[in-house]
Amino acid sequence: MITEEIIAPRVPAPAPTYLNAGHTLRSWLCTLDHKRIGLLYLFTITFFFVIAAVAAALMRWELLTPQPDLVTPDFYNRMFTLHGVLMVWFFLIPSIPTVLGNFILPLMLGARDVAFPRLNLASWYIFVAGGLMALYAIVAGGVDTGWTFYTPYSSTYSNGYVMMMAAGVFVAGFSSIFTGLNFIVTIHQLRAPGLTWFRLPLFVWSLYATSLILVLATPVLAITLLLIGLERLCGVGVFDPKLGGDPLLFQHLFWFYSHPAVYIMILPGMGVVSETIACFSRKRVFGYHVVAIASLAIAALGFLVWGHHMFVSSQSVYAGVVFSLLSFLVSVPSAIKVFNWTATLHRGSISFDTPLLYALGFIGLFTIGGLTGVFLATLPVDVRMHDTYFVIAHFHYVMVGGMVMGYLGGIHYWWPKISGRLYHEWTARVSALIVFIGFNLTFFPQFILGYLGMPRRVHMYAPEFQTLNVLSSAGASILGIGYILPLVYLTWSFFHGPKVSSNPWDATGLEWQTDSPPPEHNFAQIPVVTAEPYNYPPLA
């Protein structure tokens, strides 16, 4: 993607960057600049990530021994609910879209901002409001339903602050919807001249697919949470068996959102991987068109498979078989992407910078997570593994091994653009390795635990499971160090790192053609695109 006529001749005095366009708190809290809003999200979700990670640490600590010795059962139940709710709705779902998407998407499109900047800022405030409600629910006494809020436990029996927590998630859902809406319209309307659909970077494709899911799935979650709230309020409701209601209906509606939500969590990570693999092997992504369309295929097929969470729920046997078949089909486009990334490395010129290390980690861990997903789509295997630690390990491989790796990789890749400075490369490489090792040590033993039948959401377990649990807890402490390191060195580099040019990786893409950090309105003159994406010079 090389622009003809790059930018108008520069004015002698350098334009102020978005970072020093204003220094007051007000200039940040009332900003309409997509880049500043991206940073606001970065702080917010890091905050929620830390809280949820502390909860996970407490859980792993309790699980060091089979006996219930560290915390009470109720406390443990509140911890895993907190961990799930905060990680899913206040970290994973917003992570790449709201931070990197907000920051990079308009730059990649050659646009000066997203289509609706006010709505963008409003989304952040709504998100914070939802987060504060969730925090209030936690501080006031906690919620013990698990992030899945299954009825009738959540609607009738739980004595936690379910309504406040559900309200927090409900409110945060609107933030998701508005972000998705904004991205969709931005991608449709604000592409630079010449930037046709098949000249878009794959990160944009993945964000487009993600936005479709955000917009089409989140409302169903909202109405489902509303119904739970009403049921708690009135004492009766549509999921109430005493009225002839069916608790499984809740599960249908919940997973209609929450299964596609898994793809909200993984698709943007796939987009980041496509960008970094292409950049650090200096090659166009192999099968660009197929990878682009695969994102849309995942988004669409992802809506048809939610029933695989309900194979043992007593849903109809026939429905189970249909959902199993569809679940196998949705794995195809994900597998295709992995093959294409591998083929991209072929005959490339590969340099092992930190973003690539994270991308390689993503490919490995996502492959394991995806294949164990195929295990769980297989009906009798799911009957065996459902609600055991196998499932825990599987979705952590996808969400932490996949999405968090992608997120960290993306943060490192675009950090020079965001901060205008470079982090210490070797520290970053080492901490990427620590994350990889710690992650595998934490979650691989959980596959075996699940195979042996250890149920999820328990604070005590049979003595024969202890060895594997100790391994897992040990891994968690390594993983914790791997997460603290980037927090430290990235923060340090933000203020003290060496300054970089506009394109330190020598990458294609419009975001690299403006300054680092970019000026307030991104481009002095809107660039014109005349070439294919990832248009790296031939290597022969």
Next chain:
Amino acid sequence: MSRAPSLPSHFSTVEQRSVANHLGLWTFLATEILFFGGLFVCYTVYRIAYPAAFVAGSHHLNFWIGTINTGVLLTSSLFMALADRAVKRDRRTALRWCLLATWLLGAVFLGLKFYEYGEKYHEHLIPGPNFQLNGPWKPQIELFIFLYFTMTGLHAVHMIGGLTALAWLLWQNHRGRLSPEHPAPVEMVGLYWHFVDCVWVFLYPLLYLIIR
């Protein structure tokens, strides 16, 4: 979305902004379809499971209020469409009367709706501990009435949002902020208003007209 008549820097043409606005609002309406849609799915599942209870439950609703309210809403939609026409022809007075008529009809709808809720209260048909009913299918009828309250209640909340938006439009018109060059606020509120109307068009037969 943008109130300032001048074009923000990230749009290059008025046309581009107009398409963006329409696309954005229609995307929002798609989310609204799925938001109400969750309730329609619940409704369908239970209607298939308990057809007799739904017939009996429907008989507890006030057919005449439901029918009149449908007419009221359709009429308000006509005035909203006329308002859209007026703003594009720069008829500020006509715009004011059309918006006012739309607002008043919306208020009439809500008035009738709340009168109907009052009736249910006096008949002890509010789901919960005070629900009283004799005869067969009592729990399932309670389920139906619960769905009725949730669906119409959510619709009423959307109506209240629409009335607020209309009041804001009237204020904007009073300040001379609406013009043929800047019709977007009227168009956007109009789309929303018509959509909320469409939701009622489905609620009416599904709740009030189950074989009387």
Next chain:
Amino acid sequence: MSAVLGFSLFPSSPMNASSFTPRVEALLLALLVASGLLIGVLLVLNLYFLIRYRRGSSAPRPPLRIATWKFEAGWICGTTIGFLGFFFWGARIYLDMERPPANAYDVDVIGRQWMWDIRHADGRREFDTLHVPADQPVRLRMISEDVIHSFAVPAFSLKQDVVPGKQVMAWFEATRPGTYHLYCDQFCGTAHAEMAGEVVVMKPEDYAAWQASGSVNNEEAGHGAKLFVRYGCSGCHTPGSPVRAPSLVGLYGRLVPVENGQFVRADEQYLRDSIVLPQQHVVAGYAPIMPDFRGVISETDLLDLIDYLKSLGAKQPPPANMPTAPAAAPPMVPPPPAPSSAP
């Protein structure tokens, strides 16, 4: 097929103790091997490319001569076919898991915060422990009294959510005597982790001895009779009562005529439905006036009551002054206008 192959991941492991497990383990092993191969190939390719094509290496990098679409088509078809194979393999086993054999014997299970309340056909009652004979299909009829639980025995590859308001079935055939973990796998509240127990599989002769030993709790039938009065059933379902309701003597097992000219077999499901969902099948000629006992009667009492009603059916012949069955009583009055049924 896999039963013929008869291998499993760990053939002698305690995880392999029911008739399904060899088939599930075979499938699991196949999945593991396939995934392992795929991961191995990807790993080798990735490492090879990473090393050979590292920046600065002298490896030649001519443009690819083969059209990319051939690769794409190849691996789209390959993965789809592979996945479909596993789908069919899995679906076959699953359908068998969901189809209990006719000779299975029934055990009632009630899930309750936080215990498994288990009743055998002979009235024997156990908590958190289930004794079963080996090599005999057992069908579990399960329902929850409060929230969703999940009856899980990993060693049998058995798991079924136990849902309030609807009876669900699961079955297994234990093949190996021993003691196995029983868990609740669905989060159900404070003491979810403690809602665990064991399944004791005994040799048939040991099981017979276990059945013969101890006192069988035969109270249920008598308890059911008391409940029949306590819940007010007797007020209407007794001949000569002021309210006209069908007699229940000799009901169990009969064909009952219902409103729309059809007949329904009065099995246990029918008895249960008639108590918790009385409007479902109104006996022809009777007004649908029976109140709904859903949520009023506990699952334990419901089982006792059904046992009592079944025992009424066994008493033959019925008293002379009583119609033998509601079906036999011709409607004395024209049937009341029934509420219209499904549109």
Next chain:
Amino acid sequence: MNAETKLSTLIAVYLALIILLVLTALATALPPGPWSTPLALLIAVAKMAIIFAYFMRLRWEGGLVRLFASAGFFWLAIAGVLTLADYLTRHEL
């Protein structure tokens, strides 16, 4: 898309809507049958189609907006059909 809607068109559309409303209300007086609900829904769909096309000016919108307008219904259909795929086949093997 800036074509103005004629006043006569709007009035005609309004009258059509009111006629449909009267029809659907009158249909309840007919003897109930299996077609009662489909008929009522058919009328509702017709009303909605008219409102979408004229009042909401979808007739004058581009293909993209029309696509997004239909996406909500399509996804709602997915939710409905696959949920019912469970409820309508719940009997033992």
